[in-house]
Amino acid sequence: xxxxxxxxxxxxxxxxxxxxxxxxxxxxxxxxxxxxxxxxxxxxxxxxxxxxxxxxxxxxxxxxxxxxxxxxxxxxxxxxxxxxxxxxxxxxxxxxxxxxxxxxxxxxxxxxxxxxxxxxxxxxxxxxxxxxxxxxxxxxxxxxxxxxxxxxxxxxxxxxxxxxxxxxxxxxxxxxxxxxxxxxxxxxxxxxxxxxxxxxxxxxxxxxxxxxxxxxxxxxxxxxxxxxxxxxxxxxxxxxxxxxxxxxxxxxxxxxxxxxxxxxxxxxxxxxxxxxxxxxxxxxxxxxxxxxxxxxxxxxxxxxxxxxxxxxxxxxxxxxxxxxxxxxxxxxxxxxxxxxxxxxxxxxxxxxxxxxxxxxxxxxxxxxxxxxxxxxxxxxxxxxxxxxxxxxxxxxxxxxxxxxxxxxxxxx
Amino acid sequence: xxxxxxxxxxxxxxxxxxxxxxxxxxxxxxxxxxxxxxxxxxxxxxxxxxxxxxxxxxxxxxxxxxxxxxxxxxxxxxxxxxxxxxxxxxxxxxxxxxxxxxxxxxxxxxxxxxxxxxxxxxxxxxxxxxxxxxxxxxxxxxxxxxxxxxxxxxxxxxxxxxxxxxxxxxxxxxxxxxxxxxxxxxxxxxxxxxxxxxxxxxxxxxxxxxxxxxxxxxxxxxx
Numbered sequence: 185x186x187x188x189x190x191x192x193x194x195x196x197x198x199x200x201x202x203x204x205x206x207x208x209x210x211x212x213x214x215x216x217x218x219x220x221x222x223x224x225x226x227x228x229x230x231x232x233x234x235x236x237x238x239x240x241x242x243x244x245x246x247x248x249x250x251x252x253x254x255x256x257x258x259x260x261x262x263x264x265x266x267x268x269x270x271x272x273x274x275x276x277x278x279x280x281x282x283x284x285x286x287x288x289x290x291x292x293x294x295x296x297x298x299x300x301x302x303x304x305x306x307x308x309x310x311x312x313x314x315x316x317x318x319x320x321x322x323x324x325x326x327x328x329x330x331x332x333x334x335x336x337x338x339x340x341x342x343x344x345x346x347x348x349x350x351x352x353x354x355x356x357x358x359x360x361x362x363x364x365x366x367x368x369x370x371x372x373x374x375x376x377x378x379x380x381x382x383x384x385x386x387x388x389x390x391x392x393x394x395x396x397x398x399x400x401x402x403x404x405x406x407x408x409x410x411x412x413x414x415x416x417x418x419x420x421x422x423x424x425x426x427x428x429x430x431x432x433x434x435x436x437x438x439x440x441x442x443x444x445x446x447x448x449x450x451x452x453x454x455x456x457x458x459x460x461x462x463x464x465x466x467x468x469x470x471x472x473x474x475x476x477x478x479x480x481x482x483x484x485x486x487x488x489x490x491x492x493x494x495x496x497x498x499x500x501x502x503x504x505x506x507x508x509x510x511x512x513x514x515x516x517x518x519x520x521x522x523x524x525x526x527x528x529x530x531x532x533x534x535x536x537x538x539x540x541x542x543x544x545x546x547x548x549x550x551x552x553x554x555x556x557x558x559x560x561x562x563x564x565x566x567x568x569x570x571x572x573x574x575x576x577x578x579x580x581x582x583x584x585x586x587x588x589x590x591x592x593x594x595x596x
Numbered sequence: 597x598x599x600x601x602x603x604x605x606x607x608x609x610x611x612x613x614x615x616x617x618x619x620x621x622x623x624x625x626x627x628x629x630x631x632x633x634x635x636x637x638x639x640x641x642x643x644x645x646x647x648x649x650x651x652x653x654x655x656x657x658x659x660x661x662x663x664x665x666x667x668x669x670x671x672x673x674x675x676x677x678x679x680x681x682x683x684x685x686x687x688x689x690x691x692x693x694x695x696x697x698x699x700x701x702x703x704x705x706x707x708x709x710x711x712x713x714x715x716x717x718x719x720x721x722x723x724x725x726x727x728x729x730x731x732x733x734x735x736x737x738x739x740x741x742x743x744x745x746x747x748x749x750x751x752x753x754x755x756x757x758x759x760x761x762x763x764x765x766x767x768x769x770x771x772x773x774x775x776x777x778x779x780x781x782x783x784x785x786x787x788x789x790x791x792x793x794x795x796x797x798x799x800x801x802x803x804x805x806x807x808x809x810x811x812x813x814x815x816x817x818x819x
């Protein structure tokens with residue numbers, strides 16, 4: 185038992201490092217880690233302890249770079265991401281506390297939900313699977329309707345389709361192998377486009393206030409539950425991203441505050457990782473990077489394996505939350521002393537490097553195109569989440585059976 | 597830079613980028629790749645292959661696992677997942693010729709080509725071989741025959757031997773215990789019109805078909 189905990193600690197160490205690398209999504213690391221682990225003498229459960237710990241820790245700590253980097257100029261930017269609003273008010277450390285609470289809270293809530301989900305996830309999946317495309321169209325329509333004018337709704341549709349066409353080309357052609365195109369596409373839509381706006385402005389990050397005031401758990405139960413629910417939604421419905429899952433669950437739970445969004449959205453990936461283990465056990469399909477990694481190591485997971493995965497996730501979750509708070513505090517204290525522009529530039533260079541690493545030279549053209557599309561939402565003052573069309577549009581076509589005729593028509 | 601300039605520049609860049617990507621993607625669409633050429637460098641790429649089905653195994657969850665042999669005699673595994681399998685218009689049988697468009701991936705050290713949906717699989721049915729043309733020299737080859745069951749005998753180990761007759765010619769088929777115990781086998785009565793496939797083997801100097809999977813038995817009409 186001790187050996188598994190030791191491997192979990194090693195996983196936490198690696199996850200802390202990868203989580204702090206901006207622009208690196210948890211799903212990008214899974215395949216690298218699995219291939220690295222398969223070359224060692226580790227037994228299956230030691231490997232799983234290491235991978236699950238690393239990926240869980242990553243989902244906690246990746247909020248630190250995304251909170252403090254890419255902050256736009258508050259005087260010129262039309263739309264500011266929720267976490268950046270807090271940083272501009274000198275309340276960046278509060279975001280760290282909210283996201284620690286959201287990630288850990290949703291992990292605990294998801295664990296409580298597991299007992300019931302084991303039995304219902306299979307039948308739910310069977311019921312919704314034939315209607316998945318309609319469900320996705322419904323979700324996308326809600327996201328459009330949340331914009332405040334018809335002009336903006338039409339623009340959102342245009343952005344969704346541009347991103348969707350990009351996803352369709354990159355994921356269904358031989359430009360790049362398999363899902364290697366995801367890194368430049370998501371890096372451009374959600375990373376580069378944010379950083380370019382930020383680096384273009386003569387802004388300075390205000391000094392961050394470090395408040396040791398505790399966040400109460402009970403009043404924040406609703407957003408925590410909405411994060412766990414969103415984790416469940418994104419775990420079952422392919423293509424739906426954390427922000428969309430959170431907005432949807434906010435619509436359902438009627439929570440509107442930015443603080444609630446932050447608590448909710450931070451829990452999505454953590455809850456998704458845990459609930460995807462349940463989906464792997466119940467329907468045999470890996471629905472997250474963590475589940476894909478586990479599926480590569482155990483073909484058919486049993487109840488004991490599921491309990492082991494949950495145990496490791498909880499053990500790691502507690503430690504990762506503490507680490508997140510400590511490192512986040514350090515970042516908040518020192519961010520205004522750091523050379524902000526060179527740091528953003530370093531992140532831009534790292535996104536370009538990762539894109540080339542994953543997708544070769546095509547990665548640069550994909551990154552250029554996705555960054556251009558990613559610049560449109562802030563320019564038109566609409567939600568950036570419409571860019572998730574990059575995944576949702578191909579998934580809608582796949583489930584509706586239109587993918588093959590459309591690809592044939594396009595000559596792909 | 598003014599906001600309208602950013603909008604214009606972003607829109608133009610998006611459209612130019614998409615056009616370039618589309619043109620490049622359309623120009624590198626693959627033709628049929630010989631199986632012998634598929635190696636680790638193909639992992640993650642979409643490819644088109646064709647060949648003859650030489651092994652079939654149906655999983656209890658509805659997945660169908662095939663092994664196909666190309667013209668170059670190289671083999672590769674094709675997993676067809678339950679949903680795709682249920683959407684196929686025709687049942688894939690031994691010795692059918694199929695063309696698959698799918699992604700190359702690695703599963704437990706072996707390469708396989710996974711079709712994305714039923715439309716990525718084209719099946720050209722092959723006719724069963726005439727029993728009179730089967731000889732002992734063909735031991736080890738895979739055949740598919742069609743005929744009426746003229747005898748059905750249970751062996752001591754629980755397996756069954758059946759004699760399939762067509763146009764006055766006959767051949768023995770051996771059905772292992774694990775297949776013989778399936779509910780499908782209960783339908784097998786004398787004079788049932790049947791199609792079976794499997795490798796030929798020599799048993800006590802006699803040539804016989806070894807049925808390895810219930811999927812390789814198909815019942816047709818009765819006399």
